[in-house]
Amino acid sequence: MKIQDGIFIVIIIFFLLRRDGRHASLAGLLCLFVAVPLFQFWIFFTAERLTWYAASFFLLSALLPQQLRTKK
Amino acid sequence: MKNKFLFAVVLVVCLIIFRSWFSFSGTLSSGDWPYFYQSALQNFPSGVGYYHARWGVGETNLLFASLETYFQQTARVFSQFMSWEIIERVFWFYPFLIFSLISSYKFTKSIIGALIYTTNTYVLMLVSGGQMGVAMAYAITPLVLYACFDLISDTVSISFFSIKKLRFRLVLSSFLVAILIHFDPRIAYISFLILISFLIFSVLKSHKSVVSFLRAGIVMSVPFFTAFLLHSFWLVPMLLYGVGPSDYGNTMNFSRGSVEFFSFSDFSHSLSLLHPNWPENVFGKVSFMQPEFLILPFLAFLPLFFLQPGSNKTESRVRISILFFSLLGLAGAFLAKGASEPFGFVYLWMFQYVPGFVVFRDPTKFYIVVAIAYSVLIPISLRVLSTYISDRKWLRLSSERILLCVLTVFIIIWCVLIRESFFGGVKGTLSGMVVPNEYRSFAAFLESDTSFFRVLWFPTHQRFGYYSDNHPAVSASEYFQTSSDDKLIAKLSDGKYLRQLSESSVRYVVVPLDSRRELFLEDRKYSGEKRDSLIRRLDRVKGLQRVTRFSELAVYELGGVRSHFWLTSDKSLRWEKHSPTSYNVYLDSVSAEDTLIFTDAYSRFWRVSEGKEASPTLRGNGGLNKITLKDGSYSVEVYHVLERPIAEWMLVSGFVAVLLLGSVFVRYKKKEVKD
Numbered sequence: 001m002k003i004q005d006g007i008f009i010v011i012i013i014f015f016l017l018r019r020d021g022r023h024a025s026l027a028g029l030l031c032l033f034v035a036v037p038l039f040q041f042w043i044f045f046t047a048e049r050l051t052w053y054a055a056s057f058f059l060l061s062a063l064l065p066q067q068l069r070t071k072k
Numbered sequence: 073m074k075n076k077f078l079f080a081v082v083l084v085v086c087l088i089i090f091r092s093w094f095s096f097s098g099t100l101s102s103g104d105w106p107y108f109y110q111s112a113l114q115n116f117p118s119g120v121g122y123y124h125a126r127w128g129v130g131e132t133n134l135l136f137a138s139l140e141t142y143f144q145q146t147a148r149v150f151s152q153f154m155s156w157e158i159i160e161r162v163f164w165f166y167p168f169l170i171f172s173l174i175s176s177y178k179f180t181k182s183i184i185g186a187l188i189y190t191t192n193t194y195v196l197m198l199v200s201g202g203q204m205g206v207a208m209a210y211a212i213t214p215l216v217l218y219a220c221f222d223l224i225s226d227t228v229s230i231s232f233f234s235i236k237k238l239r240f241r242l243v244l245s246s247f248l249v250a251i252l253i254h255f256d257p258r259i260a261y262i263s264f265l266i267l268i269s270f271l272i273f274s275v276l277k278s279h280k281s282v283v284s285f286l287r288a289g290i291v292m293s294v295p296f297f298t299a300f301l302l303h304s305f306w307l308v309p310m311l312l313y314g315v316g317p318s319d320y321g322n323t324m325n326f327s328r329g330s331v332e333f334f335s336f337s338d339f340s341h342s343l344s345l346l347h348p349n350w351p352e353n354v355f356g357k358v359s360f361m362q363p364e365f366l367i368l369p370f371l372a373f374l375p376l377f378f379l380q381p382g383s384n385k386t387e388s389r390v391r392i393s394i395l396f397f398s399l400l401g402l403a404g405a406f407l408a409k410g411a412s413e414p415f416g417f418v419y420l421w422m423f424q425y426v427p428g429f430v431v432f433r434d435p436t437k438f439y440i441v442v443a444i445a446y447s448v449l450i451p452i453s454l455r456v457l458s459t460y461i462s463d464r465k466w467l468r469l470s471s472e473r474i475l476l477c478v479l480t481v482f483i484i485i486w487c488v489l490i491r492e493s494f495f496g497g498v499k500g501t502l503s504g505m506v507v508p509n510e511y512r513s514f515a516a517f518l519e520s521d522t523s524f525f526r527v528l529w530f531p532t533h534q535r536f537g538y539y540s541d542n543h544p545a546v547s548a549s550e551y552f553q554t555s556s557d558d559k560l561i562a563k564l565s566d567g568k569y570l571r572q573l574s575e576s577s578v579r580y581v582v583v584p585l586d587s588r589r590e591l592f593l594e595d596r597k598y599s600g601e602k603r604d605s606l607i608r609r610l611d612r613v614k615g616l617q618r619v620t621r622f623s624e625l626a627v628y629e630l631g632g633v634r635s636h637f638w639l640t641s642d643k644s645l646r647w648e649k650h651s652p653t654s655y656n657v658y659l660d661s662v663s664a665e666d667t668l669i670f671t672d673a674y675s676r677f678w679r680v681s682e683g684k685e686a687s688p689t690l691r692g693n694g695g696l697n698k699i700t701l702k703d704g705s706y707s708v709e710v711y712h713v714l715e716r717p718i719a720e721w722m723l724v725s726g727f728v729a730v731l732l733l734g735s736v737f738v739r740y741k742k743k744e745v746k747d
Contacts, residue, residue, distance in 0.1 A: 029377065
């Protein structure tokens with residue numbers, strides 16, 4: 001497991017415990033945003049992983065929509 | 073006004089991308105899309121196309137029997153007054169474009185959605201690669217989902233006794249599902265999975281009881297059951313005779329290893345709706361990830377961030393759409409990458425254990441799920457963005473103008489993403505081609521001989537090489553199951569294999585002229601030297617006589633070629649062909665030591681009968697059909713065992729079709745009376 005995997009796991013557990021779908025989706029969008037320059041500079045390993053993390057954040061966000069309601 | 077402008081822009085974009093389809097400058101044959109000469113078209117057999125006699129040594133393909141029937145019958149009937157160049161456009165390419173635009177517009181209710189669905193890299197690779205059956209199914213899928221989603225939503229919310237109100241829509245959905253199965257059963261399977269997911273999702277989201285779930289499930293099964301009945305003419309025989317992967321030649325094609333091999337896409341490609349072969353579409357050549365495509369998942373999942381609980385029904389529907397299609401897009405991207413990481417074992421497990429999943433050895437089929445999801449989500453995202461911008465007080469523009477600006481900017485971004493398709497970077501069926509004269513001369517040469525024989529294309533068939541039921545084309549690399557030139561030459565240099573070829577009715581061996589530059593490749597680039605070297609080596613093979621009338625095509629004739637039916641004792645016989653799957657052979661004074669050879673590939677489906685009793689043929693030398701004889705003069709019938717059940721179940725299919733059409737007609741008449 002790489003260091004970026006560890007950071008990802010910590011963040012996703014944090015969102016999961018807080019049941020915060022909204023910020024999870026924001027984290028996903030950020031992952032995609034950061035992946036763009038990495039792909040551009042051929043840092044494929046981390047860039048590819050960032051897309052995995054992004055998808056995981058989106059999945060969490062879609063599965064935790066009820067939290068948004070209480071926030072409103 | 074806004075819609076008209078966008079509609080015009082999208083239409084212009086499509087016309088530019090697919091411009092070669094409207095120029096009529098030659099055939100669009102490329103990739104899997106074949107080319108047929110007029111005489112071959114006119115000689116297509118009538119009836120259900122479940123047996124391909126024109127290819128190789130004959131093969132049974134029930135899974136695509138319906139599609140093949142449409143292909144053969146439209147070509148056969150219209151070849152009387154149209155050339156192949158027109159037939160392919162009228163019955164395949166134009167319908168694809170029209171259906172894809174209309175059905176995706178109907179489903180997404182957005183012109184941008186239609187643009188994304190019709191011109192994304194996946195479908196452009198699909199179409200340019202000539203997989204028109206899949207492309208047609210792809211085009212119709214949104215319409216099927218539209219009809220069935222509506223049906224599910226209504227069934228969940230109405231009472232049991234009101235279900236009969238949905239009768240007409242059930243008929244319509246049945247027809248649409250049947251058309252989808254007709255073009256590609258695999259895409260129908262994917263649609264079925266999407267519908268099941270939607271059914272579960274909508275019941276969970278609307279907090280309905282298990283009863284409403286069951287009710288919706290029962291109503292949803294009606295179109296699929298009716299479509300099954302409409303396709304019973306090939307589905308039932310397939311189930312009855314257990315036709316499966318082992319009947320489609322090499323079972324290795326359906327192994328775990330083949331799935332791993334076909335998993336070209338990685339997750340970043342599939343999540344970005346970027347086909348791994350974009351834009352060259354060279355099989356196995358995976359392009360680097362183009363980071364600009366990440367804007368698509370970014371836009372698609374952006375609504376998740378802005379997601380708010382709906383206060384009214386419309387907002388609630390949009391919220392459900394965002395959640396459902398986000399999950400669908402993620403699931404599609406995960407499956408489209410196949411056995412690649414992450415969690416590649418999940419796809420392999422599904423391939424082995426989920427019923428029907430065995431047909432998805434090429435996981436890129438699941439790109440259709442991503443395309444559907446993104447063509448719904450991105451238009452929503454653009455609307456959300458424009459609302460967000462128009463909420464800024466400093467912008468003194470009407471919300472409608474802002475929306476128009478956002479949509480226009482997106483279209484420009486989209487055009488930049490798929491820029492290769494505008495500048496000729498995407499070839500295949502998106503660029504027409506004229507048939508070289510040498511191929512036309514060779515076709516005329518073969519057509520002039522009415523006797524049955526095969527042509528072995530070395531190392532493989534070229535798309536303009538003539539082939540028909542009477543002169544089937546055999547690919548040497550398929551026949552000898554090797555793609556190595558050295559091994560192929562070694563086989564041909566062996567007298568045993570040359571004899572086997574002539575006993576399999578192969579009369580000519582041809583090294584094709586590679587006008588599409590797709591066969592003689594070295595490091596994925598065309599190599600004329602590779603072809604020349606092959607010809608030089610074939611010139612030295614004993615038993616092959618060069619036919620000198622062709623200069624560009626290297627044509628060799630084999631001696632001692634056998635007919636479609638022959639006797640091991642070399643006695644003459646007479647045979648009569650009723651169809652590619654039914655023959656009568658008249659034997660005169662044969663002895664029990666004699667053996668009758670039928671030069672189509674042996675399969676468990678061939679039967680031989682003399683009078684009432686039928687027995688299966690035996691496997692002979694070279695994988696041909698061997699038939700043992702008895703003393704005397706008599707005739708035998710050689711036929712494909714699936715012919716009769718297919719004909720019988722065709723009656724059921726026809727009856728159901730008439731019933732459904734009748735109900736549509738009655739409704740139409742009733743409406744007319746009311747009006």
